[in-house]
Amino acid sequence: MGEPGEFPPAVRLFLKTYPWRRIDPVPWxxxxxxxxxxxxxxxxxAGFVLxxxxxxxxxxxxxxVSFRDIPSxxxxxxxxxxxRSRSFDHSGLRSDPNLALPLDRVRELHAAGxxxxxxxxxLSFMGxxxxxxxxxxxxxxxxxxxxxxxxxxxxxxxxx
Amino acid sequence: xxxxAVGLVAAEMERQGIATVAIQLLxxxxxxxxxxxxxxxPFRHGYPLxxxxxxxxxxxxxxxxxxxxxxxxxxxxxxREYRGDPGGASGSITR
Numbered sequence: 001m002g003e004p005g006e007f008p009p010a011v012r013l014f015l016k017t018y019p020w021r022r023i024d025p026v027p028w029x030x031x032x033x034x035x036x037x038x039x040x041x042x043x044x045x046a047g048f049v050l051x052x053x054x055x056x057x058x059x060x061x062x063x064x065v066s067f068r069d070i071p072s073x074x075x076x077x078x079x080x081x082x083x084r085s086r087s088f089d090h091s092g093l094r095s096d097p098n099l100a101l102p103l104d105r106v107r108e109l110h111a112a113g114x115x116x117x118x119x120x121x122x123l124s125f126m127g128x129x130x131x132x133x134x135x136x137x138x139x140x141x142x143x144x145x146x147x148x149x150x151x152x153x154x155x156x157x158x159x160x
Numbered sequence: 161x162x163x164x165a166v167g168l169v170a171a172e173m174e175r176q177g178i179a180t181v182a183i184q185l186l187x188x189x190x191x192x193x194x195x196x197x198x199x200x201x202p203f204r205h206g207y208p209l210x211x212x213x214x215x216x217x218x219x220x221x222x223x224x225x226x227x228x229x230x231x232x233x234x235x236x237x238x239x240r241e242y243r244g245d246p247g248g249a250s251g252s253i254t255r
Contacts, residue, residue, distance in 0.1 A: 006204050020164060020192040026236040027174040028196055031229050041178075043169055045162040063161070085161075088205035096212035105209075105218050114226070125169065127162030135165065140172035148176045154229055156222065157170050157182040157195075158208050159162030 011087050021132055031154065038153035040109075041119035042070075043143070045127025046093055046100035046160045047083030050074055058084035062131025065139045068124045069146075076103045085128045088160060100160050119152050127159055162205075167195035174236075181225045183208045184239070194237040199225045201242045210244060220244060 007015070031038070047056045049068050057064045070079070079097035081090055093099045101122065109115045123143050129135055147155060163186050170180040174196045181197045184190040185205055190198050201221060203210055210217040224242050231238070 015186075015189070020189060021168060022192060023167060023171045023194045023196075023237075026194050026196050027171050028236040029174045029177050029179045030232065030234075031179040032232075035226060035229065043166065043173075045165050090206060092207050092212040098218060099207060099209050099212045102209060102218055102222060105215070105222055108215070108219070109222070109226075114223075125165060127165040129161055129165045132164065132168055136168055136172070140169045141176075143169060144173040144176040144178065147173065147178055152178055154226075155170070155173050155178050155180045156225055157166040157180060159166045159183060159185055160206050160208055 007087055018130070021136070033153070035115050035154070036113055037116040039117045039119050039151055040106055040115045041147050041150070041152045041155050042101055042103070042106060042122035043125065043155055043157040044101040044122070045125045045158070046097075047081060047126035048079040048097060048101050048124045049082055050078055051080065055080075055082040056084065056126035063129030064126050065129055065132070065135040067139060067143055070101065070103075070122045070124050072103070072118045072120055072122060074103060076101070083126055083128065083160065093160060100158050102158070106156075115154075119147065119150050121150070123147070163189045164193050167193040167198070170195045170197070179229055181228045183221070183225060190239055196236045197228050197234070197238045199228060199240055199242050202244075217244065
């Protein structure tokens with residue numbers, strides 16, 4: 001289960017004492033139309049890249065806050081796990097990247113009419129970010145702007 | 161740390177007019193960070209959509225998350241718990 005108890009003692013202590021960044025006030029965009037006409041994008045923090053894309057940089061202190069575009073027609077099996085964390089079991093998402101970037105699942109939801117469309121791209125971050133200042137100031141606003149310009153209505157965000 | 165990162169990205173997207181729903185793996189972190197709309201799942205880290213290679217179980221989690229977007233009277237922050245059906249065909253939301 002996703003609880004601190006699954007981690008080694010040093011990680012548990014870190015999680016207990018880390019100054020988590022509180023979102024305040026909490027922004028809110030209510031949805032005023034049915035999902036069946038909405039355009040969806042995925043955002044994953046699993047550190048996935050596609051062949052030819054630059055891997056996330058595990059050496060950056062505080063974390064690599066960059067992101068990669070993942071075209072929506074990419075094959076899930078082509079995704080490469082470059083997440084730097086050794087605190088969780090990577091075998092599941094390596095055997096089935098849909099577990100953290102569900103490309104196939106959202107295509108199925110579109111085919112079934114549950115969502116209106118799948119955006120032409122999804123976004124991939126590497127979530128092991130202990131110093132999120134640049135994420136908040138720079139890359140998250142840039143990522144949001146890209147999806148907004150794409151006409152995205154809804155986003156599903158998946159951590160690992 | 162992934163839980164915090166997706167929460168912060170979700171907040172920025174909401175500021176720019178995109179309705180978001182974020183899967184969360186640590187309840188205590190979700191309560192502290194406060195992503196706008198979140199579904200806590202009882203799975204270990206690395207397995208946010210339950211089971212690799214299992215379309216039905218993954219879809220059940222995604223469907224539960226999408227349903228949070230269909231609550232017109234909800235007010236932020238929304239944090240719900242996912243309780244998966246052992247058969248994997250459906251999920252329910254509590255709290």
